[in-house]
Amino acid sequence: NAGVTQTPKFQVLKTGQSMTLQCAQDMNHEYMSWYRQDPGMGLRLIHYSVGAGITDQGEVPNGYNVSRSTTEDFPLRLLSAAPSQTSVYFCASSYWTNGEAFFGQGTRLTVV
């Protein structure tokens, strides 16, 4: 049982480049979310999805896009990377918002 799988684990981008962070879960969870973790800032919610075809914004959505075409996958797209997006990104899934959230191992992104 893989749980929540994130790829890649590490990535270096140049300012202005775009990329997609992948997230997949095999627990048939409806609710999925993306967080970014910065030193001293905790985990901040970027976007979330309550099911296939339904996404919405969280606390810090600017500069990021998401889509949810299947229950399993919830990719996060950086449209034009900026140094301020240097962070560790975590994907999470849960049966619903009032249940245990399972986190991936994270993607460490550096934008130079």
Add this chain to the structure above:
Amino acid sequence: QQQVKQSPQSLIVQKGGISIINCAYENTAFDYFPWYQQFPGKGPALLIAIRPDVSEKKEGRFTISFNKSAKQFSLHIMDSQPGDSATYFCAVPVNYGGSQGNLIFGKGTKLSVKP
């Protein structure tokens, strides 16, 4: 606007001592208050959570105490061990957009247990 305030930022405790971490919130979509534990290089993992029907929940050495009127809850780690050294996050379900309750996290507490 800081919806979830967690304190202290860091905590050093001797082995066998009690670690106490506090969390205060402004609003919540519903009464479900979890604590997550994160080790370096790993994603957070659920440690313990409390629901509204009780004011305290204990699992082994870990206890959550909840004060609804004060909008506060805390994590107590009894007989702290070096293996408990990690970063701890409280979380509160908050409404964003059309969803009922997204977990919003505190800024974290880095706990170091000295042998």
